[in-house]
Amino acid sequence: MSTRPLLNRRLDGLGTTIFAEMSALATVTGAINLGQGFPDTDGPEEIREAAVRALRQGKGNQYPPGPGVPELRTAISEHQLRFYGLSVDPDTEVLVTAGATEAIAAAMLALLEPGDEVIAFEPFYDSYAACIAMAGAQRVPLTLRAPTFRPDLDELRAKITPRTRLLLLNTPHNPTGMVLTADEQNAIAALAVEHDLLVVTDEVYEHLVFEGTHRPIASLPGMRERTVTISSAGKTFSFTGWKVGWVTASAPLVSAVRTAKQYLTYVSAGPFQYAIAEALRLPDSYFEGFRDDLRRKRDLLADGLRAAGFEVYLPQGTYFITTDIRPLGESDGFAFCRALPERASVVAIPNAVFYDHREAGAPFVRFAFCKRTQVLEEAVKRLKTLAG
Structure with a gap:
């Protein structure tokens, strides 16, 4: 077999690997998955x-x-x-x-x-x-x-x-x-x-x-x-x-x-x-209601993350919140996210997977809030255990 690398280094697949790993951890531990960005309910x-x-x-x-x-x-x-x-x-x-x-x-x-x-x-x-x-x-x-x-x-x-x-x-x-x-x-x-x-x-x-x-x-x-x-x-x-x-x-x-x-x-x-x-032809009320619902969920999760000790960077859009884990005494997002399902039964994604230079994103962790309100409330409750 050829000794040529099977994977081009420019296509390292780290993001996909981490998403899969975090989702698997959620399944194994019964953790709430706030990692990948998909809703837990269907649309209209x-x-x-x-x-x-x-x-x-x-x-x-x-x-x-x-x-x-x-x-x-x-x-x-x-x-x-x-x-x-x-x-x-x-x-x-x-x-x-x-x-x-x-x-x-x-x-x-x-x-x-x-x-x-x-x-x-x-x-x-x-x-x-x-x-x-x-x-x-x-x-x-x-x-x-x-x-x-x-x-x-x-x-x-x-x-x-x-x-x-x-x-x-x-x-x-x-x-x-x-x-x-x-x-x-x-x-x-x-x-x-x-x-x-x-x-x-x-x-x-x-x-x-x-x-x-x-x-x-x-x-x-x-x-x-x-x-x-x-x-x-x-x-x-x-x-x-x-x-x-x-x-x-x-x-x-x-x-x-x-x-x-x-x-x-x-x-x-x-x-x-x-x-x-x-x-695409739904009335304006659909688009406005959908946005307002996600805004409420953003604020709910953001408040909970702050109470748990994270520094929260409130997003202007999307359905993700980026946080800084250094106030929790942590600096390695990969290690933090791998341990989080056992520590708090919640899954998140290390932002470093989105950087060319991993160290630039090392202390940042992403949470998705496109989930049902009761799921977010339970996640907030679990994350509060990090505050000691």
């Missing part, structure tokens, strides 16, 4: 029934169209206009994907060449590193630092080189919950235009902003033709297993991303696409 009943109806009517049971079913592409186009005033052509400027993760992978494979540089916020969703590496490009982290986790725009400018091809943005940001301000977006857009950079922006938590306002950077002057906007249904409608995501961009960019996407999954989630088309 009428949307689930819409999927059942599509299955029974034979909609999407065979291969759907490559770009996505027309009903969903039209609903995505209407969504962008309804919430952001962005006009996109459902036939040429929308692409349906197998979740946002596939959209990110296809965008990186389509838009990058070996040796290109990609600037991305660190800590970053773990698929970013893998997708950039698979494209043969080099990731350049722009580290978001506690306590505010705001991007240093001077540092961003300094990191742009002749090899920089693309900015990979994430707002609201996982795992820190940071939401870019209008001034920050304007400055980033100006740099993209000045240096003729492409921008790929991951906006899967667009409807989970508790403080501030979400605004797609594609809406800014000079950005429409250079931006690939990515979102998905999983976080907004609590059907993460359906894996329905999408890309909106100019026709040439969508065409490029689709060219790569067709060799990944080809197509996916046929019946679910029809259901998500209906979900």
Whole structure:
């Protein structure tokens, strides 16, 4: 057998391994799993029934169209206009994907060449590193630092080189919950235009902003033709297993991303696409109620974490809270999270898995609050034992 390494070091898989390890610990110990970001309840009943109806009517049971079913592409186009005033052509400027993760992978494979540089916020969703590496490009982290986790725009400018091809943005940001301000977006857009950079922006938590306002950077002057906007249904409608995501961009960019996407999954989630088309047309009261419910859950868990002795960095968006374990006399997030199920019967994730340089994220730990209120209340009760 070849002695060549079976795993490219750029694809170390540490994030996936830790998620699996923490979930296994939750199962073995009976701990409450606040590690991975998935809800413990389904989304709206009428949307689930819409999927059942599509299955029974034979909609999407065979291969759907490559770009996505027309009903969903039209609903995505209407969504962008309804919430952001962005006009996109459902036939040429929308692409349906197998979740946002596939959209990110296809965008990186389509838009990058070996040796290109990609600037991305660190800590970053773990698929970013893998997708950039698979494209043969080099990731350049722009580290978001506690306590505010705001991007240093001077540092961003300094990191742009002749090899920089693309900015990979994430707002609201996982795992820190940071939401870019209008001034920050304007400055980033100006740099993209000045240096003729492409921008790929991951906006899967667009409807989970508790403080501030979400605004797609594609809406800014000079950005429409250079931006690939990515979102998905999983976080907004609590059907993460359906894996329905999408890309909106100019026709040439969508065409490029689709060219790569067709060799990944080809197509996916046929019946679910029809259901998500209906979900995107839910009234404003759904989106507002969902956000308000998650805000209450954020505050409940944040208060409990503070009472347990953590330093809490209150997120502006997403459904994750980043904490600092040093007030508890701890400094190693991996060791802390591995011991937490036995100590307090709760599972969390060490933020270091989201950093290139693990030591930068060593004292930070992430908790998910997208759970039922009674589950969060019980988790808070258990975590209080850490305070002694």
